[in-house]
Amino acid sequence: MNTLSYGLLSLLTRNSRTGYELTQNIQPFWQAKHSQIYPLLAQLEQKGYVEFVHVPQSDKPDKKVYSLTDNGREALQQWIAQPTDEPVVRDELALKVFCIGLVSKEQALKVLYEREEYYQKKKEKFAQTYERIKQESAKPLEELEIHDPLFGLYVLIQKATLKVDADLVWCEWMKTKLK
Amino acid sequence: MNTLSYGLLSLLTRNSRTGYELTQNIQPFWQAKHSQIYPLLAQLEQKGYVEFVHVPQSDKPDKKVYSLTDNGREALQQWIAQPTDEPVVRDELALKVFCIGLVSKEQALKVLYEREEYYQKKKEKFAQTYERIKQESAKPLEELEIHDPLFGLYVLIQKATLKVDADLVWCEWMKTKLK
DNA sequence: AACGTATATGTCAATAATGACATAACAAAG
DNA sequence: CTTTGTTATGTCATTATTGACATATACGTT
Known part of the structure; x- marks a missing residue:
């Protein structure tokens, strides 16, 4: 699983969020577009690290609210114990x-x-x-x-x-x- | 032409370097592997922005020493005048x-x-x-x-x-x- | 009425970047 | 004498990332 996937799980430890929100919220720490995030969320859901509920909205488009599962939380803890990759800066x-x-x-x-x-x-x-x-x-x-x-x-x-x-x-x- | 290509040209303004040296020297500013650098140097040579001389060595493998052409220098000056991309940080x-x-x-x-x-x-x-x-x-x-x-x-x-x-x-x- | 922006999710082709493989010669350490 | 590291260049499959396309509703601005 790649680093960005763990980053998404990391954000979900604080509260549940939509893919749209995750895309925005992760920007300060890891720049990525929604076209990368949405497929990763689908993968994470298949792995059982996150789950989502459909939330229909009348004024805005319907959304999927993702939350972290216990398996996801465990995966995060194991990830933290691994050596940390060196930062990548391209300026x-x-x-x-x-x-x-x-x-x-x-x-x-x-x-x-x-x-x-x-x-x-x-x-x-x-x-x-x-x-x-x-x-x-x-x-x-x-x-x-x-x-x-x-x-x-x-x-x-x-x-x-x-x-x-x-x-x-x-x-x-x-x-x-x-x- | 991508940003890394301009980065290689930029390093060559100071002095001529081999692909191996460029790979090492660019690391503090832009992380890239030699497998990305070598093909870009070939492209830059085809575009006429750099040229190289073969330097045979007896103790070490032969090398190609690249230097910036006048066309390359002009390309750099035009690049500097363009808006600068925001830094990408992935930590x-x-x-x-x-x-x-x-x-x-x-x-x-x-x-x-x-x-x-x-x-x-x-x-x-x-x-x-x-x-x-x-x-x-x-x-x-x-x-x-x-x-x-x-x-x-x-x-x-x-x-x-x-x-x-x-x-x-x-x-x-x-x-x-x-x- | 037309246009841009925000919300919201998704796919897909193209580009960027990595990791593995390949070769080779010498030096230093064990 | 074998392994490891440095120098040196290259290719290629895989993965990561972007940019374009697609759709839909609402709101505010020109």
Whole structure:
């Protein structure tokens, strides 16, 4: 079973979700399109790791709400105990920056500004998620411990925020380099 | 032409390299295996963006040393002016952390330690590359400007170091969270 | 009225990427 | 003396991922 499949199971530990929601919710951690997610959900259902109920809707299209089975939960626990794959990062910006001397400072700055805007939007999104779970949580977030259902999401937002801040620091520094 | 192909051209702006070297050198910026690189180099050669010379070796296998053509350089400049794709990150750790409450603190710490070690090794590698280009450079690195052939690599190492430091800060913080 | 966006699920062809296989010569370690 | 690692290039089957196509309803905008 591939890593994305485990990722879908992982999201389902918090609550039941539709394929549509899973596609959206997994984006911050693993970029994938719905055309990849839906077939994987069908596989997971065949394996007995998830089950779904049809939910007819009048105003919107009908949906399938997936939830994790006990077998699915066990599969997740075994997966966590396995060695973790190294992260895969593919960033076109890095490839451009390597040969950025080919263009003018003005052109280079354009590339940089575009990316800076992207990082700022990311940061904003993380801040929103942080506020959302702050409301959702009974305890203050700093007091959450590992077995709290919000713990994972909370520490992941911390990680993402630290990294995007590093990216923004780099952007600022680069702007001084490029006058 | 795909992004990796431009990445290969980008590396060749600094100096000529073999397919074997390109495979190694591109890893920090874009993870790819030699089985993907070699066919792309053949394509780039057919398009006239690179050319190669056979270099026979007695102690080691013969090699092909690729270099960038003027057409290749032009293609690169046009590519830089295009909008930059958003980075793709696929990190199994994030998926595990999301549901880390399924396992014990001890198990969670194992996962964390494994990744911390990985980040430390990364940091060490970046430090080595930094020292290497420091020696290679005529000027102090802080004084490099955009058109210096080492500029791109220098600023990329700064970026990578900032990010890996953020990752290590998160690991330390997580260790306190997991006692 | 026409258009874009959000919700919602799905298939399928094409492309990207990996893992395994193949070859070969030398060096170092056990 | 055998195994393991490094250098070096390549192919090919399989898997992962994307992009396009398909369908349907509702809502807000031009």
